[in-house]
Amino acid sequence: MKYKYQAVDKLPTPPTPHLSWGSSLHAALEWFWDRKLPEPPSADELAAALYDRWDDTGFADMSRQDKIGWYRHAQDVLRRHQAQHAPSYRPAAAVEQWFDVDLGDRVRVRGFIDGVMPTGDGGFGIVDWKTNRRAKTRAQVETSLQLALYALAARDLWGRDPDWVALEFVVPGIRVEVPIERIDVDAAVAEVHRVAAAIRAGRFSPTPNRLCGWCDFRDICPAFEGDDGATDVPGTALVELQRLRRRQERDAQRIAELEQIVRDRLGEQALVELG
Incomplete structure (x- = not known):
């Protein structure tokens, strides 16, 4: 949901x-x-x-x-x-690395990899930084759908698997690394296709769990119909709309100022070519 x-x-x-x-x-x-x-x-x-x-x-x-x-x-x-x-310390090969992988059957996976870390033998590892207070176990990290998809993205981007993938829990200071041999990329792809099929079919069944208390949509979720005290969605929409309109006004003003600078120094044709 x-x-x-x-x-x-x-x-x-x-x-x-x-x-x-x-x-x-x-x-x-x-x-x-x-x-x-x-x-x-x-x-x-x-x-x-x-x-x-x-x-x-x-x-x-x-x-x-x-x-x-x-x-x-x-x-x-x-x-x-x-x-x-x-x-x-060794600088990352890339941070916030964008990927867009075509899985076939009109399914694409897009996202960002936090850090691509070079290893001493010319390979690389993938790390995702987490700000949770508690670290997950190695068994939990091994079954991470997120990390499996990052490994798949690495194949698509660089033509090879990472040596390892990891979740790094920066609050306790624990990095849980898992060798790539322990990551089941094929199972992750199958799971993405299963979820994509459910989305296309409009199957959005609620799955209540211990994190529901943090959810912004609890007050409109069918699993908690009648509960009070959750987010006011219309009110939140109005607040965000007002904030975006103020930003739009500021951006429009700044655009006009920059256009005038370009016009004064490069001429009107420069703006035409810019589009």
């Missing part, structure tokens, strides 16, 4: 502290590993990268003191990450 609400109905979801905190950490980690020099960034440089990339949208209704608590927690996590990886 959550897929239907997000991807089919495109219902809005409100920003939350956990999402903003996670996106801020991811942005800082991408900067840390996307290095053009072999030396690792210092802890202070990584802290500055966090400051520059901090996403405050999920903390709008929070007190300043509580915001500082979240921010300092992120600083601590990144300091530990830097200390853990600096001694053996």
Whole structure:
């Protein structure tokens, strides 16, 4: 059901502290590993990268003191990450690597790989950073659909399998690596086709579980009909609409300013060629 609400109905979801905190950490980690020099960034440089990339949208209704608590927690996590990886640091071959894989039967898988890490023998591994407080077991990582699809994407992008895939839980500082031989890519592809067939058939049955309490769509989900206290979807849509309209106005103003600069220095024809 959550897929239907997000991807089919495109219902809005409100920003939350956990999402903003996670996106801020991811942005800082991408900067840390996307290095053009072999030396690792210092802890202070990584802290500055966090400051520059901090996403405050999920903390709008929070007190300043509580915001500082979240921010300092992120600083601590990144300091530990830097200390853990600096001694053996090697820049990533790619971060936020886009992929678009055709699985046949009108099914495509698209997404981003967090980090593609070179290994000492000319190969590479794939890592996905997680901001969960608890790490998963190796058995759970071995059955990760996400990592199996990343391995498939690697074949499509570079013509070979990664040496290993991993989930790295940056809060506890644990990376769970699994050799590629333990990943069943064929089973993952079969599962994607099964889910795609269900989507095409309009089968969106709710699957209640322990994460339902965190879901933004609990109040409209058939499994929890009549429950109170969940997200106000229409109200959230209005808030997001207002925010996007303000951004649109700012963007339109800036576009006009830039067009005038181009017009003054390059002439009207430059804008025509730009389209």
